[in-house]
Structure formats: structure tokens, C-alpha cells
Amino acid sequence: MKNRLRVLRAERGWSQQDLATRLEVSRQSVNAVETGKYDPSLPLAFRIAALFGMAIEDIFLWEESQ
Known part of the structure; x- marks a missing residue:
């Protein structure tokens, strides 16, 4: 799963x-x-989202299976 955590x-x-x-x-x-x-x-994902004041989907990018 990709995420924007480092950038945020x-x-x-x-x-x-x-x-x-x-x-x-x-x-x-x-x-x-x-x-x-x-x-x-x-x-933990919910705590991260709450800390940054964002939706989980805006931080974590689920990749579709190929």
C-alpha cells in the first residue's frame, strides 16, 4: 500500500x-x-488520519490487484 505519510x-x-x-x-x-x-x-490508520485531519483515503492509496 502506498501512502503520503512521509510527505505529510x-x-x-x-x-x-x-x-x-x-x-x-x-x-x-x-x-x-x-x-x-x-x-x-x-x-492506527484512523489515528493517523485524525492526527492529520484527513480522511484515511487521502493518506493511504490502496492499489488494485492486477
Whole structure:
């Protein structure tokens, strides 16, 4: 799953650790989500969306199966 998390975080001048602290997850979790190595749980996706004041669909881009 692709996402805009890195861009949104950078626009606010937050480090991965800053975002992790706000989401109450590890910095490694933020990195894994940003790089697409880990898809966040639905509760975490909702927390991310709420933090940025956006809809989940505006942050996470689900790719259609080919």
C-alpha cells in the first residue's frame, strides 16, 4: 500500500520520532509504514488520519490487484 505519510510528516517539520510519539508507536513502526513494509492496523490508520485531519483515503492509496 502506498501512502503520503512521509510527505505529510515533512510538511509539518516532524521527525519520525515526533510522529511516533504523537501516535504512541515506535519510530520503527513509523518507518515501516512510510516505506510500505508494513500496512497499519485499522485503528492506527484512523489515528493517523485524525492526527492529520484527513480522511484515511487521502493518506493511504490502496492499489488494485492486477
